[in-house]
Structures are given as structure tokens and as C-alpha cells.
Amino acid sequence: MSCWATRRCGSRATKGSSGTWPCDPTRRRQGIGTRLVENILQTGRLHGARQIFLEVRETNLNAQALYLKHGFDVVGRRRAYYSNPKEDALIMRWLLIR
Numbered sequence: 001m002s003c004w005a006t007r008r009c010g011s012r013a014t015k016g017s018s019g020t021w022p023c024d025p026t027r028r029r030q031g032i033g034t035r036l037v038e039n040i041l042q043t044g045r046l047h048g049a050r051q052i053f054l055e056v057r058e059t060n061l062n063a064q065a066l067y068l069k070h071g072f073d074v075v076g077r078r079r080a081y082y083s084n085p086k087e088d089a090l091i092m093r094w095l096l097i098r
């Protein structure tokens with residue numbers, strides 16, 4: 001599975017990729033995912049990001065729960081974005097100013 005984020009600073013948009021982002025199955029629910037998300041958000045804040053986007057498989061409810069917990073909202077969908085298995089991606093967005 002993969003996800004990526006887009007940061008928008010003023011009128012400019014920059015992209016950063018987190019690529020494939022698996023946490024070792026034997027070490028899940030120990031806060032590693034939380035630290036990764038907090039690091040992305042902190043980096044975004046430091047670089048003046050106003051919003052950060054990512055994509056996540058529609059059926060990946062665990063990752064969605066992680067992102068929702070950190071203030072991301074679902075704002076869109078990319079049809080058949082993933083393959084093996086073919087699946088939609090949900091686009092989630094975090095806003096600095098709400």
C-alpha cells in the first residue's frame with residue numbers, strides 16, 4: 001500500500017512521497033504510525049504547509065482511522081487508482097487552519 005502528500009504553500013504546491021508505508025505487522029498498535037503522521041504534520045507546519053493530502057485504499061480502514069484521528073478528512077476519490085487488487089483510493093486532507 002502507498003500514500004503520498006501534497007503540501008500547498010501560498011499559491012505553490014509541492015509534493016512529497018511517503019511511498020509504501022508498512023509498519024512491521026509484529027509491531028503494530030504501538031504508536032509507530034502515530035509518530036510517522038505526527039512527523040509529517042510537524043514537517044508540514046515547519047515548512048508553512050496549509051494543507052496536506054494523501055491517498056489510501058478504500059478498504060484500508062486501519063490507516064483511515066489513523067488519519068482521521070489526526071484530523072484528516074475524506075475529500076475525494078480516485079477510481080481504480082490501485083491495482084492488485086484493483087481498488088479506489090480515497091483522498092484525505094489535513095488543513096492547518098480550520
Ligand SMILES: CC(C)(COP(=O)(O)OP(=O)(O)OC[C@H]1O[C@@H](n2cnc3c(N)ncnc32)[C@H](O)[C@@H]1OP(=O)(O)O)[C@@H](O)C(=O)NCCC(=O)NCCS
Nearest residue numbers: 001003021022023028029030031032033034062063065066
Ligand atoms: C496503518 C498503520 C501504518 C498503522 O500503524 P500503527 O503503528 O499500528 O498505528 P498506531 O499504533 O500509531 O495507531 C494509531 C491509530 O491508528 C488506528 N489504528 C491502527 N491500527 C488499527 C487497527 N488494527 N484497527 C483499528 N484502528 C487502528 C487507531 O485509530 C489507532 O489509535 P488507537 O490505538 O488509539 O485506537 C499499520 O497498521 C500498517 O502498517 N498497515 C499496513 C500498511 C498501511 O496500511 N500503510 C498505510 C498506507 S496509506
